[in-house]
Amino acid sequence: MIRIAVDAMGGDRAPEEIVAGAQAAVRHGVTPILVGPAGLDTGGLELVEAPHTIGMDEKPVEAVRHKPESSLVIAHRLVGEGGAAAVVSAGNTGAMLAAGLLHLRRLPGVVRPAIAVPIPTRSGPSVLLDAGANADARPEHLFQFAHMGSVFAEEILEVARPEVRLLSIGEEAEKGNRLTLDAHALLVESDLRFGGNAESRDLLRGAADVVVCDGFTGNIALKLLEGTIKAVLDALRAELAVTARGRLGGLLIRPAAGRLRTRLDPDTYGGAYLLGLRGLSVIAHGNSSRSAIARAILLAARGVEHDVVGRLAARLPRQAAAV
C-alpha cells in the first residue's frame, strides 16, 4: 500500500474536505496519513499529530522556519524520513516549496524545482511548467524544466517521445523576450524533441506534450485559462436567462455543459507536481473540494508507482546539468 502524507489543515476548505478526500482515496487502494491537530476526526484514518497550521497568507520561508510543528512541515518531514512516499497539500504554495527544499531537498543537478501542471486539452493531456515556483527564471532553468517536463510526460502522461515547446509570443524562433530567445537556443541544441515556440492561444488545443515557461508567465497563463473558462460559461448562462427561448435551451444543454465543465476543469488532475526534489510533492488548489483532494492523492500515488523521482534522478544529471 502506498502511504501518502496529507496535510489535513491546508487549503480554504480544511479540514473537512481534506479528510473526506482522503477517505475517498482509500477506496482506490491508497493509504493516506492525515497530518493535523490531536483529536481531528479522521474517520478511522491514521493521524500524525501537528499542533500548528501555516496560513494561506503567511510568508513562506519564515512560516516554514518558525513552525516546524505545523501540519505542512510535518507532512514533508514524514516523506523526508521515509514514513510516507509522497506529500499532498492544498495549503500555501510558497510554503510547500520552502518545506520541499528544506525537508526533501533538491535532486542532484537540479537548480530550481518547478511546478508541473497537467492541462486537459483537445488532443489529450499536456503538461505546463513552471506554473509558479520561480517568478524569475534564467534560460538554463527553462532548459531544466524542459527535461523534467519531458520525463514527466513519458512517465505520467505516458507519451512515448514527448514534444517540448517553449511558450512565447510567436511561433518563429526570433519571437520572444530575452529569456525565451536564450532558452530557445539552448533547447535547439538539446537531445529533447523540441518543437520550437508555442503560442498561448494554442494551449487548450494541445500545443505540445510539454509546454515550458518561467513561473510568472506560467502562473498568469494558468489563472487566465481558469478564469476565462469560468467567465465564458457564466456569461453564457446569463445570456440564456434573458429570453424564454434561451432558458429552454439552457435546460436542454445542461448535461452537455456539465460534461464540458468537467472536461475543461483545470482541477481534473486535482493538483500539480513539484518536480526536482528528492521526494514527491503534490500541490492541490487552495479551494479544493473533496473530490479534487482525492484526485490529488491518487496523482501522488501514480507518481510513486511510476517512480517519477527516481527516473528524474537517473536522467536529469546527464541531460540537463551540463548547461
Added chain:
Amino acid sequence: MIRIAVDAMGGDRAPEEIVAGAQAAVRHGVTPILVGPAGLDTGGLELVEAPHTIGMDEKPVEAVRHKPESSLVIAHRLVGEGGAAAVVSAGNTGAMLAAGLLHLRRLPGVVRPAIAVPIPTRSGPSVLLDAGANADARPEHLFQFAHMGSVFAEEILEVARPEVRLLSIGEEAEKGNRLTLDAHALLVESDLRFGGNAESRDLLRGAADVVVCDGFTGNIALKLLEGTIKAVLDALRAELAVTARGRLGGLLIRPAAGRLRTRLDPDTYGGAYLLGLRGLSVIAHGNSSRSAIARAILLAARGVEHDVVGRLAARLPRQAAAV
C-alpha cells in the same frame, strides 16, 4: 472630415476586406485614404499609390528601412506629413512599430511606445497595455504605460478617474517577479489611482480600468484569452452535437451564443492603439474582416476626435518622465 490613412495591403485578407472595411467606415462620416498599388479598385475612395508591400513575416526594422515605398510605410508618412490624422493597418505589427518610431516619432518623455488593447469585460471596457510592443521592459517603462493607459481610459473609455492595476501572480504587493515588484514600488508613489496587483483570472471580470504589464506577458495573456474563448465555445458546440437533446438545445441557444461571441470578441474594437507616438496609429488584427477594419478605422477617428496624442503629450512629460 477626419482623414485616416489605411494600409490597403496589410493583413491576411488584404486588399479585399480592407477596401470593403474602408467603404463601410465612410458611412460613419470618416474619410479613409487607401494606400496601395496603382490600379487598386477602391470603389471611389481616394488612393495614394504605394508600389510595394511588407509581408507579415518580414523582419520589421529591415523591411521598413528597405521598403520606403511600401503601403505600410507610406501610410505612416502621410500622417507624419499631415496628409492624414491617423494610420490604420492590419499588417506586420513589428513593422507598424518601426514605421511609427521612424515617421511619427516618440512623444517627448516617452521611452517606449506601448500597444493598448481595449478588452470587453463584464463591468465595461478596460484597457490592457503593453500587448506586445516591447517583449522586454523595465520598471520605468511599466510606470509610463500606466500613465499612458490612464489618459487613454479617460479619453477613449470615458472613465472619470481610472483605476490602474499591475498584472501579477497574486494580489498582495509582495507577489510578482522582479519587474513587477519594482514597478509596483514606483506606482505606489505615483499620483495615479493605483489599485495594486491584478490577477489574470480577473481580466474578463473587469479587474481594473487599466491593466499594465510588459509586452511579453500582455501578448501571452491576450492570445490566451482569445484562444480560450474560442476553444470553450467550440468545445460546447462539439459536446452538444453528441445527443439529440444537445442538438435541440444547441439550436435554441444559437442567438444567445452569437450575442455572447460578439460581446466577448476581442475584436469588438477592431484594433489596438500604439500609444506614445506623435501621431495616432491603430493596429488591427492580421485576419481582420471588413467589419473589424471598419471598427479599427472608427477607433482611429475617435482617437483623433478626442485628441489622444495631444492629451498624452500634455500630460506625460510632467507625470511620467520624472522617473
